[in-house]
Amino acid sequence: QRAPLPPEMEPCLSRFASSMDSDHEAEGFQTLGTFVLNTAADEDAADLSILIQSIATSCKYIANCVRKVGLAKPQLAGKAGNTNVQGEAQEKLDVIAHEVFVKFLDQSRRCTVLVSEEKEEIIRCQPSPNGRYVCVFDPLDGSSNIVCAVSIGSIFGIYRAAERGVHRDGDTLQPGRDMVAAGYCMYGSSCNFVLTVGGQVNGFTLDSSLGEFVLTHPNITVPPSGSIYSINEGNSPWWELGMAKYVEHVKRKEAPHSSRYIGSMVADVHRTLLYGGTFSYPADARHAAGKLRLLYECYPMAFVMEAAGGRASDGARRILDIQPEHIHQRAPIHMGSVQDVKEIER
Template sequence: MVNALRASGKTAVLVSEELEEAIIIEERNRGKYCVVFDPLDGSSNIDAGVNIGTIFGIYRVKQDSTGTVEDVLRPGSEMVAAGYTMYGSSANLVLSTGSGVNGYTLDASLGEFILTHPNIIIPPRGKIYSFNEGNSMYFHSPVTAYLKSIKYPTPPKSPYSARYIGSMVADVHRTLLYGGIFGYPNDKKSKSGKLRLLYEAFPMAFLTEQAGGIATTGTKRILDIVPKDIHERCPVFLGSKDDVQDLMKFYKEAPES
């Protein structure tokens, strides 16, 4: 992936989850875009045949810059495009260039991605929550209280269904299509959260907002965060507008968490 991006002549800075340092493209191949990516999200699931994917975000090099790491240490709201490709029973590309979200499916006979999910809009409320509840003993009180509220709702409301794959691409893809909420909070064990801000949280937050949803840390908009490090982590909650707003109410009631 690095070699292909370098050879394209379109990129100036590359940041990969697999590489400790950013790659600054040599002048003869340098373009005007910076690409941040997780080349194989959910790789621990490969042997089990679970869907995995590639997540990416794209910035334009700042004016008067020749391409440095500072060009990617910017809020996610400054990305010009973001998306992911999911590999499973089919290969799906979900992409936004800032004017909505479209989904494409690979037609292997043509070798082309065909538009199959135009103008993806997240339902305002879903019926699915996606959290790794194996970490429940470490969750802070707002998350615990929120999960209790959707698992044991006041009648006549029905409880939400749990769906957690453990591959962010697959879990977010389902959330975009069906609605609900995906969450990977910070907790007593992972103080800053587990997901990487630049090439996991930002692209997925960008897509979520473009599809009409909300992406937050619980207390602030993810796309407003200014990264200090290319591998910085952050808590992530994203999905249907009403569901995420419900979660945020619990954080407002317990701001110390």
């Protein structure tokens, strides 16, 4: 027979059970799928919900793989032995994440074409009369941080196709302002899915007991100003003078800004979204066109940031207004609190 609990443990157990019962009461226990159905425009609700659920399923699969890397699974950890279109060495999990996204998006029958960071060419989905969207994605951002267990993530953006069920390569070269939804999933101490659709930004957390993303951060808004700047200062010898002056200025203010840089765009932008301040990856003498990819990194994150009341620019113009010329185009970017980004632009 099991030994009884010590008397001092009974209040703790009672509080724990109570908290489990009320975990989702405050938000009405709203799942991601239900939320999208209730939020998207009537004509889009069902199709968009199916597509976003396919993305969420991809993210759940990837989250599970990320957790297993820490157990030294040889099929998941380490280099794949290949390079992607950018000339970057691929991690095994980069390849797996790409294949997972393509599989679930294709099976959704809601996409005509896809663009992935890991694939040089446009990916054409199976023909379907229900195909009305174009999806662009970075399947695993920050993958160089996998082994040291730093937060990494997936980024995605969704556009409407010009014609339902028709493959048009030109549909992938729409400016960011034309997206209908965008977001990211962060794999860290918890698995967080942040989505903008219908003009708001909402955050969902994966409840492992349910296997569902549950609404935990409704209507996220970025503070109008912040006290954190996020930039890779190791690149400072190659910065343009204006960028160097800005960073020096915020360091020497009466209330100096703090520097926080993880090296994973998803994690750095997520913190900026919640706490305010800026995230920057500027052009420099070595990368005159910028380093981050416009279509599937800058656009989706800028779309999220603006929907939350923030600002995103390349230093001179709104990121979402840039007309892309090719699918792997790069761009400099500054995003975050409106007041702080405007200060960089000056």
